[in-house]
Amino acid sequence: MVSASPTAPVLAHGVAPLRAGQGISFFLRRLHSLTGIIPVGAFLFEHILISNATAISGPAAYARQVSFLANLPLVFFLELFGIWLPIAYHGLYGFYIWYRGDANTVAYPWTGNWMYTLQRWTGGIAFFYIVWHTWSMRFTGVDLHDHPMASFGKVAAEVSHPLLFAFYVVGLIAASWHFAYGIWLFCAKWGIVSGSIAQRRLLGLCLAFFLIMSAVGIASLYTFRTRFQDASGAGSTVVQMHATSDERRAQ
Numbered sequence: 001m002v003s004a005s006p007t008a009p010v011l012a013h014g015v016a017p018l019r020a021g022q023g024i025s026f027f028l029r030r031l032h033s034l035t036g037i038i039p040v041g042a043f044l045f046e047h048i049l050i051s052n053a054t055a056i057s058g059p060a061a062y063a064r065q066v067s068f069l070a071n072l073p074l075v076f077f078l079e080l081f082g083i084w085l086p087i088a089y090h091g092l093y094g095f096y097i098w099y100r101g102d103a104n105t106v107a108y109p110w111t112g113n114w115m116y117t118l119q120r121w122t123g124g125i126a127f128f129y130i131v132w133h134t135w136s137m138r139f140t141g142v143d144l145h146d147h148p149m150a151s152f153g154k155v156a157a158e159v160s161h162p163l164l165f166a167f168y169v170v171g172l173i174a175a176s177w178h179f180a181y182g183i184w185l186f187c188a189k190w191g192i193v194s195g196s197i198a199q200r201r202l203l204g205l206c207l208a209f210f211l212i213m214s215a216v217g218i219a220s221l222y223t224f225r226t227r228f229q230d231a232s233g234a235g236s237t238v239v240q241m242h243a244t245s246d247e248r249r250a251q
């Protein structure tokens, strides 16, 4: 049995909270916590609030942003070490923490218990969403690093399907909640914000951050859907154009 603190609920089973001098599991737990902020959270911030938000300014602005990212030096290694491996570690170790933990409503009184459960479920939903999104945008169809002009059309074609659009909205909201509440957890666990009044204020800020992330993300998704329809297939024309040039190259 591990004793409770205002920020760490009582744990009867499961992975112990962060404590120094507990060998490799302490280190792995700290690494899990840290990777949630840097680089995974930082990437999510950039991806939703900067890169995808440029779609609101239209296909040309979005293509410029994709082109800028695609032309960063050593981009493959930046993706591998800055995004894919950290997300894989944080996600898979997150499932391990979830599997070993206990989300019992009696053992976790107050809203902290529901927040605890929500943190796990939003992480799980985000995981499957991220796997699908990375596979469909990065590893199938038109290669957007080679053809950034096709980027708006590719995303628009994907979210024009009502079920996929719903999946994108759910994935976006889950990831935004998970990250926003994760910032609060991180600050509480690392002792950055202690004291109940300060923690309550931080919770309000994190909630506001969640609403901003969700609103900007939904506005971008909405733009992909409406501009695609307004242009009566202009986006799909771009995708087709590049698919055709890919086919030509393959011949």
Ligand code: HEM
Pocket (backbone or CB within 6 Å): 032, 033, 034, 035, 036, 037, 040, 041, 044, 090, 091, 092, 094, 095, 097, 098, 119, 120, 123, 124, 126, 127, 175, 178, 179, 181, 182, 183, 185, 186, 189
């Ligand atoms: C969208 C990408 C993700 C971001 C930005 C993110 C970010 C964060 C942050 C900042 C925290 C708080 C760190 C802490 O607890 O000290 C956290 C906690 C957590 N994350 Fe994630 N995460 C992501 C994806 C995932 C995935 C895919 C899972 C898999 C289930 C997951 C599972 C967890 C769990 C279980 C915790 C709570 C750990 C605890 O209570 O000690 N996360 N995440």
